[in-house]
Amino acid sequence: xxxxxxxxxxxxxxxxxxxxxxxxxxxxxxxxxxxxxxxxxxxxxxxxxxxxxxxxxxxxxxxxxxxxxxxxxxxxxxxxxxxxxxxxxxxxxxxxxxxxxxxxxxxxxxxxxxxxxxxxxxxxxxxxxxxxxxxxxxxxxxxxxxxxxxxxxxxxxxxxxxxxxxxxxxxxxxxxxxxxxxxxxxxxxxxxxxxxxxxxxxxxxxxxxxxxxxxxxxxxxxxxxxxxxxxxxxxxxxxxxxxxxxxxxxxxxxxxxxxxxxxxxxxxxxxxxxxxxxxxxxxxxxxxxxxxxxxxxxxxxxxxxxxxxxxxxxxxxxxxxxxxxxxxxxxxxxxxxxxxxxxxxx
Amino acid sequence: xxxxxxxxxxxxxxxxxxxxxxxxxxxxxxxxxxxxxxxxxxxxxxxxxxxxxxxxxxxxxxxxxxxxxxxxxxxxxxxxxxxxxxxxxxxxxxxxxxxxxxxxxxxxxxxxxxxxxxxxxxxxxxxxxxxxxxxxxxxxxxxxxxxxxxxxxxxxxxxxxxxxxxxxxxxxxxxxxxxxxxxxxxxxxxxxxxxxxxxxxxxxxxxxxxxxxxxxxxxxxxxxxxxxxxxxxxxxxxxxxxxxxxxxxxxxxxxxxxxxxxxxxxxxxxxxxxxxxxxxxxxxxxxxxxxxxxxxxxxxxxxxxxxxxxxxxxxxxxxxxxxxxxxxxxxxxxxxxxxxxxxxxxxxxxxxx
Numbered sequence: 001x002x003x004x005x006x007x008x009x010x011x012x013x014x015x016x017x018x019x020x021x022x023x024x025x026x027x028x029x030x031x032x033x034x035x036x037x038x039x040x041x042x043x044x045x046x047x048x049x050x051x052x053x054x055x056x057x058x059x060x061x062x063x064x065x066x067x068x069x070x071x072x073x074x075x076x077x078x079x080x081x082x083x084x085x086x087x088x089x090x091x092x093x094x095x096x097x098x099x100x101x102x103x104x105x106x107x108x109x110x111x112x113x114x115x116x117x118x119x120x121x122x123x124x125x126x127x128x129x130x131x132x133x134x135x136x137x138x139x140x141x142x143x144x145x146x147x148x149x150x151x152x153x154x155x156x157x158x159x160x161x162x163x164x165x166x167x168x169x170x171x172x173x174x175x176x177x178x179x180x181x182x183x184x185x186x187x188x189x190x191x192x193x194x195x196x197x198x199x200x201x202x203x204x205x206x207x208x209x210x211x212x213x214x215x216x217x218x219x220x221x222x223x224x225x226x227x228x229x230x231x232x233x234x235x236x237x238x239x240x241x242x243x244x245x246x247x248x249x250x251x252x253x254x255x256x257x258x259x260x261x262x263x264x265x266x267x268x269x270x271x272x273x274x275x276x277x278x279x280x281x282x283x284x285x286x287x288x289x290x291x292x293x294x295x296x297x298x299x300x301x302x303x304x305x306x307x308x309x310x311x312x313x314x315x316x317x318x319x320x321x322x323x324x325x326x327x328x329x330x331x332x333x334x335x336x337x338x339x340x341x342x343x344x345x346x
Numbered sequence: 347x348x349x350x351x352x353x354x355x356x357x358x359x360x361x362x363x364x365x366x367x368x369x370x371x372x373x374x375x376x377x378x379x380x381x382x383x384x385x386x387x388x389x390x391x392x393x394x395x396x397x398x399x400x401x402x403x404x405x406x407x408x409x410x411x412x413x414x415x416x417x418x419x420x421x422x423x424x425x426x427x428x429x430x431x432x433x434x435x436x437x438x439x440x441x442x443x444x445x446x447x448x449x450x451x452x453x454x455x456x457x458x459x460x461x462x463x464x465x466x467x468x469x470x471x472x473x474x475x476x477x478x479x480x481x482x483x484x485x486x487x488x489x490x491x492x493x494x495x496x497x498x499x500x501x502x503x504x505x506x507x508x509x510x511x512x513x514x515x516x517x518x519x520x521x522x523x524x525x526x527x528x529x530x531x532x533x534x535x536x537x538x539x540x541x542x543x544x545x546x547x548x549x550x551x552x553x554x555x556x557x558x559x560x561x562x563x564x565x566x567x568x569x570x571x572x573x574x575x576x577x578x579x580x581x582x583x584x585x586x587x588x589x590x591x592x593x594x595x596x597x598x599x600x601x602x603x604x605x606x607x608x609x610x611x612x613x614x615x616x617x618x619x620x621x622x623x624x625x626x627x628x629x630x631x632x633x634x635x636x637x638x639x640x641x642x643x644x645x646x647x648x649x650x651x652x653x654x655x656x657x658x659x660x661x662x663x664x665x666x667x668x669x670x671x672x673x674x675x676x677x678x679x680x681x682x683x684x685x686x687x688x689x690x691x692x693x694x695x696x697x698x699x
Contacts, residue, residue: 042443042446042447045446048446051442051446055435055439055442152458154434154461156460165464177448177471178448178472178473179472181472181473183468183471256435257435258461259434259435261433263432263433264433308428308443309443
């Protein structure tokens with residue numbers, strides 16, 4: 001009897017955001033440890049986790065942006081398109097126009113900024129549905145990518161290739177190959193960028209006025225207005241941050257793949273939405289945590305890796321597991337929330 | 347306070363993650379990891395990671411199935427198949443996963459030629475030999491891969507040209523009477539380059555009238571479209587050289603829709619269609635009916651050949667760097683029984699079954 005009351009007190013003490021965050025983290029660890037036990041092999045090596053990070057740094061960044069928009073109660077499905085457009089533009093600039101690295105970074109940021117300004121303005125000040133605005137944005141980005149260059153190609157620019165192959169060694173995490181060679185563990189530059197962004201925006205969301213106003217606007221627009229929060233400006237800023245992050249993600253993605261292609265980042269926006277939800281962000285707004293989003297991405301990508309390692313690799317299997325996982329997460333989330341409501345009332 | 351407590355919890359868990367990884371890897375390094383039954387069983391099997399570029403055509407599917415049926419557990423192999431969905435980044439991720447899984451061999455059917463240096467270097471550092479299938483890679487250091495298995499596309503084209511040459515001579519047509527159009531594959535693909543070169547060289551040597559070369563993108567729809575256009579431009583076409591079966595099916599459709607007859611009897615005004623691949627069932631039926639006069643096979647069944655190479659590597663032998671698969675010519679016309687290219691003769695087979 002006493003135990004249950006204790007449990008419910010922990011339950012009720014935590015706010016929704018923290019509760020969902022803990023669920024996400026616990027599930028991720030359960031899954032990873034499960035993979036180590038049942039699949040062994042690669043999962044026991046840290047590099048497996050680093051490879052997941054390397055391949056998905058861009059997804060982490062877009063998911064963070066999406067989480068912020070979703071916390072304010074909006075949505076942005078143009079991010080995948082922006083990533084493709086940025087990588088194509090940078091690829092053409094570096095490879096066919098002989099551009100510099102700095103220039104290409106400005107291109108990436110510029111495209112993101114432009115997208116943010118236009119979409120943010122349309123959503124916040126003209127009050128158009130964010131879904132429709134970003135749907136148009138997605139089509140535009142995909143179309144433009146093909147106009148910039150139709151055929152996929154690899155960038156040969158020596159400076160860029162050197163940057164792409166730069167590896168940041170993680171000390172003490174390497175492993176021996178069967179030849180007995182010690183291979184150090186490494187992450188790519190993009191991973192550092194992604195982690196810095198997660199931490200930075202986590203702090204902004206937690207401890208700044210702007211961050212809190214995102215939650216207020218998403219939680220209840222009327223109350224936010226009464227609290228004296230500039231709802232339009234907040235919405236505008238959320239879209240601006242999301243699109244700029246999509247621009248940065250585009251560059252990180254480009255840095256990982258080293259090529260331009262119209263089919264890059266196909267469906268990335270959907271994976272980003274899924275990651276945010278798995279990470280405990282609610283589509284209804286007002287609830288979410290960026291650390292949760294990070295773990296959301298990791299969970300999503302770990303399950304994909306598990307599926308692939310199990311030899312069940314065909315496009316549909318990945319899709320089916322993501323669907324199943326989303327479903328499980330949503331059920332757990334809603335069950336926990338219902339329990340909490342009950343505990344609060346009782 | 348609460349937020350600080352939460353943050354602390356997160357940090358603690360992150361530390362736990364890193365510690366968890368570290369300790370388990372230490373365990374792995376210190377001793378035998380094969381504690382579970384599954385990994386003991388897997389220890390006897392030769393594990394092969396296969397990164398296929400996609401599943402875009404009948405040919406590709408046949409290629410995948412051939413690999414999957416060559417490497418089965420009953421024969422002592424464990425194949426991990428990974429579909430790259432036409433994207434190099436997916437293939438690179440797959441290879442990195444194979445390396446972490448410590449597969450014994452990696453088989454790669456690359457989607458593009460460039461951009462493989464660093465990941466193949468990682469495979470070499472890990473001591474995993476790489477066998478390439480179908481397309482090649484363009485790397486500075488050729489020792490990054492053990493060997494390559496695939497088709498000689500130019501030879502396919504030359505064999506087909508030799509068949510056209512022998513057949514038309516047999517029915518008594520002069521070289522100048524041949525009016526050929528080439529419906530090419532996707533421009534820039536290895537198959538297109540080789541097959542186009544095979545025909546173009548033969549046309550120059552024999553003095554054939556090669557009127558047009560237009561890409562049909564390896565698809566039936568484009569084949570139909572391109573052929574319809576060519577029939578409007580030229581009224582004396584008597585040979586259509588299609589660089590794959592799907593294009594040929596489309597082209598035949600267009601010829602028949604224009605009220606002309608498809609067949610090998612050029613003297614009676616029929617238009618002769620020849621094509622490549624021989625995987626598509628419909629095309630083989632057409633060949634049996636005589637609508638396609640000759641098909642140069644592009645053999646997708648690489649599995650057994652790759653398995654033989656893996657076995658050689660297991661034995662410590664060094665296989666040849668480039669390995670071509672055997673490919674045949676199919677025709678329902680009995681007049682030509684063999685063709686010669688560079689002094690080597692290739693038999694022409696009837697279409698059975």
